[in-house]
Amino acid sequence: MSAEYRSPSEQQRAEARREQILCAAATCFRNHGFHGASIAQISKAAGMSAGHIYHYFDNKEAIIAAIVERDLEYLLTLSAQLRAARDTREAMIEHVTEGVRRSLEPDDAGLKLEVVAEAARNPQVAEIVREADRVCRASLATTLRAIRRADGHDDDDGAIDTMVELLAAMFEGLMIRGIRNPQMDRAAVARRFQATVRQLLTQP
Amino acid sequence: MSAEYRSPSEQQRAEARREQILCAAATCFRNHGFHGASIAQISKAAGMSAGHIYHYFDNKEAIIAAIVERDLEYLLTLSAQLRAARDTREAMIEHVTEGVRRSLEPDDAGLKLEVVAEAARNPQVAEIVREADRVCRASLATTLRAIRRADGHDDDDGAIDTMVELLAAMFEGLMIRGIRNPQMDRAAVARRFQATVRQLLTQP
DNA sequence: GGTTCTAGATTGAACGCTCATTCTATGTTA
DNA sequence: TAACATAGAATGAGCGTTCAATCTAGAACC
Numbered sequence: 001m002s003a004e005y006r007s008p009s010e011q012q013r014a015e016a017r018r019e020q021i022l023c024a025a026a027t028c029f030r031n032h033g034f035h036g037a038s039i040a041q042i043s044k045a046a047g048m049s050a051g052h053i054y055h056y057f058d059n060k061e062a063i064i065a066a067i068v069e070r071d072l073e074y075l076l077t078l079s080a081q082l083r084a085a086r087d088t089r090e091a092m093i094e095h096v097t098e099g100v101r102r103s104l105e106p107d108d109a110g111l112k113l114e115v116v117a118e119a120a121r122n123p124q125v126a127e128i129v130r131e132a133d134r135v136c137r138a139s140l141a142t143t144l145r146a147i148r149r150a151d152g153h154d155d156d157d158g159a160i161d162t163m164v165e166l167l168a169a170m171f172e173g174l175m176i177r178g179i180r181n182p183q184m185d186r187a188a189v190a191r192r193f194q195a196t197v198r199q200l201l202t203q204p
Numbered sequence: 205m206s207a208e209y210r211s212p213s214e215q216q217r218a219e220a221r222r223e224q225i226l227c228a229a230a231t232c233f234r235n236h237g238f239h240g241a242s243i244a245q246i247s248k249a250a251g252m253s254a255g256h257i258y259h260y261f262d263n264k265e266a267i268i269a270a271i272v273e274r275d276l277e278y279l280l281t282l283s284a285q286l287r288a289a290r291d292t293r294e295a296m297i298e299h300v301t302e303g304v305r306r307s308l309e310p311d312d313a314g315l316k317l318e319v320v321a322e323a324a325r326n327p328q329v330a331e332i333v334r335e336a337d338r339v340c341r342a343s344l345a346t347t348l349r350a351i352r353r354a355d356g357h358d359d360d361d362g363a364i365d366t367m368v369e370l371l372a373a374m375f376e377g378l379m380i381r382g383i384r385n386p387q388m389d390r391a392a393v394a395r396r397f398q399a400t401v402r403q404l405l406t407q408p
Numbered sequence: 409g410g411t412t413c414t415a416g417a418t419t420g421a422a423c424g425c426t427c428a429t430t431c432t433a434t435g436t437t438a
Numbered sequence: 439t440a441a442c443a444t445a446g447a448a449t450g451a452g453c454g455t456t457c458a459a460t461c462t463a464g465a466a467c468c
Contacts, residue, residue, distance in 0.1 A: 032239070050420085120383050258429070
């Protein structure tokens with residue numbers, strides 16, 4: 001019965017192994033797409049045999065799902081950080097530059113687009129993506145509401161949600177822009193984004 | 205030597221056959237992704253044998269390239285239409301609703317995201333996509349400049365280009381939003397987009 | 409401390425299948 | 439008859455997945 005016991009180091013090791021596979025898979029998916037990347041490629045990149053991957057994941061789909069789930073953290077952390085700032089509004093505006101830079105990072109963007117494209121046709125992936133998005137939106141909405149309240153505005157929920165959508169569309173759209181037009185003037189775009197976000201946050 | 209002659213009906217027929225393949229391929233790519241869709245599937249959807257597809261396209265990559273090239277038309281036509289309108293600015297703002305609707309169309313969005321994701325890793329596709337984007341940007345920039353001039357603003361090229369990037373990011377981002385949050389309030393988002401575009405066009 | 413036992417980690421070959429592509433044979437049409 | 443359209447089988451490679459066989463490290467016992 002107590003055969004299920006795992007020493008901490010064993011658990012750690014298993015976790016590290018899973019992480020190793022996920023990192024290798026992320027690279028392969030980025031370079032060849034979900035269906036273009038083979039288990040053989042992933043196992044080679046992870047430094048283990050193909051068969052062994054199936055000790056940690058049921059199948060290829062499960063690897064995709066795990067990768068999607070990992071990506072939830074960033075925006076949540078950011079949103080919490082902003083709320084903790086002295087002047088949340090200016091902290092957010094300040095952070096736009098970093099957000100633009102991040103969206104234009106080709107590796108990040110490539111994998112995220114791969115995930116969204118997969119979500120557009122794979123219901124299982126779609127569900128994970130949508131749940132993650134729901135959590136992110138809720139967090140961003142809270143931050144937005146705090147900013148607007150501090151400035152004396154009292155928006156209804158719908159208005160806040162719509163602001164969230166516009167912000168999300170702008171930064172997610174930038175991932176596509178970075179691929180379609182890699183020569184864009186990033187600094188100028190960052191300034192324009194900053195101005196637009198400021199207008200959005202301070203409008204009556 | 206003159207064996208290369210084709211009667212008009214022969215040419216037409218061949219063109220129709222190519223189109224038939226491209227439509228079938230677009231559907232398959234949308235549903236299964238570039239690498240997930242097989243020639244067998246495409247040939248079935250196109251109502252011909254797998255081997256016969258190779259009479260019209262060198263290989264699968266060539267089909268992808270042809271599909272990407274077909275998609276250039278829409279924005280060019282739109283941009284020209286707007287410029288022809290009496291009040292270009294109001295015509296553009298008016299058209300935002302339609303643009304939002306289009307970006308949220310799941311089939312269109314799915315295929316376009318598939319293409320961008322492929323461009324992120326396939327240099328051949330990337331080149332086609334970037335050239336098409338360059339043409340679209342130029343057209344939109346001309347329209348934008350006309351609007352701003354009519355209102356007495358004299359922006360430098362960089363400012364116009366940056367406006368184009370912001371507009372493009374918003375609408376392309378909306379394709380992602382439609383997948384990540386299908387329940388969004390589309391009408392409210394359309395209004396918010398309209399207001400943002402108006403601000404962009406009329407700002408000092 | 410040395411030996412045996414054991415359970416999980418790991419491998420690599422094997423399986424059945426599907427892939428993109430090629431080839432050959434047959435139909436069609438002018 | 440000549441040239442092209444088309445089908446469908448053939449090819450060889452590679453796919454995701456399974457599995458029997460080994461390895462390894464530590465627990466249990468002497």
